[in-house]
Amino acid sequence: MNLKPRIALLGFSIECNRFAPTATEQDFAARTLLRGEAMLTDARSAAPHMLGELPGFIADMDAAGAWEPVPILLAMAEPNGPVEQAFFDRMMAEWAEGLRNAGRLDGVYCVLHGAGLTTEDHDPEGTLLTLVRHTVGADTPVVASYDLHANVSNANVELVNAYIGYRTNPHLDMRERDAESAQMLRKLLTGTRTHLAHVRLPIVPPTVSMLTGKDTHERPYGELIDLGQQRMREPPYASRVLNVSVMGGFAYADTPFNGLTVVITATDAAAAQSLAREIAVAGWARPARFRATLTSLEDATRLALATADRNRPALIFADVADNPGGGGRGNTMWMLDAFHNAGVQNALVGVIHDPALAAEAHGLAEGTRFTARFNRDGGDAFSKPFSAPAVVRRLHDGTMRGRRGIYADNTLALGLCAALQLDGITVVVISNRVQCADPVFFEAFGLDIAAARVVAVKSRGHFRGGFDEFFRHEQVVEVDAPGLTSPVLSRFRWQHMPRPVLPIDAAAEWAP
Secondary structure (H helix, E strand, C coil): CCCEEEEEEEEECCCCCCCCCCCCCHHHHHHHHEEEEHHHHHHCCCCCCCHHHEEEEEEHHHHCCEEEEEEEEEEEEEECCCCCCHHHHHHHHHHHHHHHCCCCCCCCEEEECCCCCCCCCCHHHHHHHHHHHHHHCCCEEEEECCCCCCCCHHHHHCCCCCEECCCCCCCCCCHHHHHHHHHHHHHCCCCCEEEEEEEECCECCHHHCCCCCCCCCCCHHHHHHHHHHHHHHCCCCCCCCCEEEECCCCCHCCCCCCCCCCEEEECCCHHHHHHHHHHHHHHHCCCHHHCCCCCCCCHHHHHHCCCCCCCCCCEEEHHHHHHHHHCCCCCCCHHHHHHHHHHHHHHEEEEECHHHHEEEHHHHHCCCCCEEEEEECCCCCCCCCCCEEEEEEEEEEEEECCCCCCCCEEEEEECCEEEEEEEEEEEEEEECCCCCCCHHHHHHHCCCCHHCEEEEEEECCCHHHCCCCCCHHHHHEEEECCCCCCCCCHHCCCCCCCCEEECCCCCCCCCC
């Protein structure tokens, strides 16, 4: 009798910025910290709290036939600093107990990010995979999916039977890649044997240089992803190469294995090694194109003022240096202060993380005039205070359903929120830190994005997947301001990253 495959499900997903505050259990609980059957319930719901990886995997497995999921623990958090070691240790104990008590396991699927840290470990994903492999043995297929901002350690590759990375930035293909993970695991269950190879380059791309969208003018990273997809369909790789993942990495994790990395999963070891080298050579031919080209805050302010001319297009300004999606605190005031002082009109700014200000607004009636004091409780070196006369325009409890982009059809809990009118600028303030990647963060307050002349968002790039129905690439202005996620990498004090690397250093060497 054929037995239904029993597949363990677990995950640890957080993008860690070495320079940001420590992530705690509460940071995970505020986003996704689910165990056992609760993982399946959320993944199969119409609007899950978790991001798309596990829902995509489970949906594809469900559609393929009978199987027995064995859910253990899924921990996801907004990007932050290194995870508190004691909390990670408690999760490790849960994963270990769940795997030991699972009974027969035919395979394991791991939802990973690849840019995780703990306060004592450069590679918690590798630590988790070591536990998985030690517990289930060498013969049980293990498939792991990764964000394309993963920093790739040897353990991340050597301990899995298939490595599946995102291919789009903004991340619009999470469900598709994890459906691919399910399909890959089923191949492994029917006897397919894989070989993995990876090649790392001494290139640490600035975040703004890793776009993949076809409408962007400069996309050296997207070109490498496209090359991999093309070559795996052609001789001599067709039918032998199962997956090509080009991982741009996450500079701010500052690990000993930072660097753009090509990972190949194939049925033939020589094919895996050959294609990994070929794509790496193509990447090494593009080092000068991995650069950050930003607009100064002074010039951005002039551009914002110029939108008053209706013959000019409206603009969206990205505060890329204070991106909560990379560990930024979402509360720097440089852009808001400059735009407000200059008298910018018909503008929307969001979302600013300031729980104290949001709570104060909720204690007032809509229409109330008061002095909005941002960052009254202090913060990091970039979180300077800012005050201005304001009107409470609209209040919201913060529970929303994502409409487009990375948060599409997700249930979002932003905590108490308020839309405040500061002269010609409407500012959305939230209580739970998240990047402004979805138009719903404005639309929930009845704000008309299409009518605005200026929109400013706390986001590095995922806003492009949400706001592209309003703004073309030519209408995007990436602003150079201080913050924990500045794409100008020379501004950081790196301690663990292998050096020299481009573009931080003037020169670096690599040979295939």
